[in-house]
Amino acid sequence: MTSTATRPNAGPHVDHPVPAVDPADAPDVDVVVVGAGLSGLVAARDLQQRGFTVRVLEAADRVGGRVASATVGGAHVDLGGTFVGPEQERILALADEVGVRRYPTHEAGDNLLMWRGDLRRYRGLVPPVGPAAVLDLARIRAAFERLRRTxxxxxxxxxxxAAALDAQTLGSWLHARRAGPASHDLMAVVCKTSWGCEPSEVSLLHVLHYVAQAGGLDALLDTRDGAVEQHFVEGSHEVAARVADQLGAGVVRLGAPVLRVDWSSTGVAVHTDRGTTRARRVVVATPPALRRRIRFVPALPAPHRQMSQRWAPGVLSKAYAVYERPFWRDAGLSGMTISDAGPVFITFDTSPADAARGVVLCFIGGDHARAWDGLDPAERRVRVLSALADHFGPQALEPVGYTDQRWGEEEWLGGGPTAAPGPGAVAELHARLTEPVGPVHWAGTETARRWAGHMDGAVSAGERAAREVAADLASPAPAPTPSKETRR
Known part of the structure; x- marks a missing residue:
């Protein structure tokens, strides 16, 4: 698959005129799914397997949502969701079912830490930031783990x-705990990687819950036995593409952004600029912030509208440098680096299993991404390769291929890797993530109970939405609401 073209940031919602359609009219399909990411595709497939007719409407010109792939310098790279871990059972089962293979993330050798201008080698999980700083980091992690267990x-x-935790940011909590500079900066690496934002921007309650539903910081961050243990031979996008193929011709309609959803107790009318689809139910499988791009008639309840405003995505970009071979392994290096300098703050060796190419995956997030995303392509490339040369030497300046992906510039996503709600947006609104509104149901990785923000969460959320819709359609239909004329 090739990289998707980046687009300018989406502007405010424009209410396109669409013809009035009674949602109670005879349905074209049982269920419309809005969004052809992993979550929407899985929801559609599961509903189809249960005997329902479905139609998937996707605004972009490809399926996959926040998973996308490219071939660069003779190597496959994942531009979006990349890694999977042993506890992520739903994405692993789906990949196995559709025949997408996986292999271990390379971890043999020394890691590198670029810290305060000094390059250091180390083994294990704890970077060598100094004895006092290591003790402080252990103290902060212990306090965090105690709190997330609640x-x-x-x-x-x-x-x-909950309200008090939600009123804080991760950054304000670190300040209140008197975290040292090293502890704060290392937690900022976690924050940029997980949510694409700075510690001062994200609700502490959200951070605690996100880590809790992943099973702890170790499960979230580790390579071996953790969430970055493996990745896919054919790429994560291939999982989405094969699920879309299973749905059959004509089920997925690309380039069809949904403009408006008219809904009643009896069904929905889903409008695009290419026509209207009537259905008994709709599953909206988009990031929460994109819900506001759709006009719902009648309007959604206030908390659901606030969700789309206050659960904005972070900003996390990725870059890949591809080399003739993984030359850093000659020096006994793993390819995994952490840096406090930017724009690249963490890297992984994602070379193919046969090491036929050397591939370095670079993450740029938070404030670094906001600055780097606005640069022209040549300057972005120079800054990434210069950062790699600081770690791996001058050979890093001469890749055989390079690409980058700025998720914040994607029109129909607006950021990534997942939502980063600010203080005050979680205790009050989290329950609305999955709460149906009449015939309107919700999916997407943010709505998952486990591994939210990951591919596994996207799959399980799609499965959950399909179960809910199937149960809803199996229940007795509500009595129709009397019209104004009847009430007279």
Missing amino acids: VPVGRPWDAPN
Whole structure:
């Protein structure tokens, strides 16, 4: 698959005129799914397997959503979701079912730390930031782990002092705990990687719950036995493409952004500029912030509208440098680096299993991404390769291929890798992520109970939405609401 073309940031919603259609008219299909990312595709497939007719409407010109792939310098690269871990059972089962293989992320050798201008080699999980700083980091991590264990998985609003936790950011909590500079900066690396934002921008309650539903910081961050243990031979996008193929010809309609959804107790009318589809139910499988791009008639309840405004995505970009071979391994290096300098703050060796090419995956997130994303392509390339040369030497300046992906510039996504709600947006609104509104149901990785923000969360959310819709359609239909004329 080739890289998708970047587009300018989406502007405010424009209400395109669409013909009035009664949602109660005879349906064209049982269910419309809005969004052909992993979550929407899985929801559509599961519903189809249960005997329902479906139609998937996708605004972009490809399926996959936040998974996308490219071939660069003779190597496959994943521009979006990349890694999977042993506890991520739903994405692993789906990949196995559709025949997409996986292989271990390379980790043999020394890691590198660029810290305060000094390059250091190390083994293990704890970077060598100095004895006092290591002790401080252990103290901060222990306090964080104690606190995250108080947050119920799937119900963060039920945590003790949920409102108080939600009123803080991760950054303000670190300040209150008197975290040292090294501890703060290393937690910022976690923040940029996980949510594409700075510690001062994201709700502490959200961070605690996100880590809790992944099983802890180690499960979230580790290579071996953690969430970056493996990646796919054919690429994560191939999973989405094969699921889309299973749906059959004509089910997925690309380049069809949904403009408006008219809904009633009996069904929906889903409008695009290419026509209208009537259905008994609709599953909206987009990031929460993109819900505001659709006009719902009647309007959604206020909390659901606030969700789309306050659960904005972070900004995380990726770059790949491809070399004739993974030359850093000759020096006993793993290819994994951490840096406090930017724009690249963490890297991984994602070379193919046979090492026929050397591939370095670079992450640029938060403030670094906001600055780097606005540069022209040549300057972006220079800055990434210069950062790699600081770690791996001058050979890093001469790749056989290079590409980057700025998710914040994608019109129909607007950022990534997942939502980064600010303070005050979680305790009150989290429950609305999955709460149906009449015939309107929700999917997308943010709505998952486990591994939200990951591919596994996208798959499980699609499965959950399909179960809910199937149960809803199997229940007795509600009595129709009397019209104004009847009430007279």
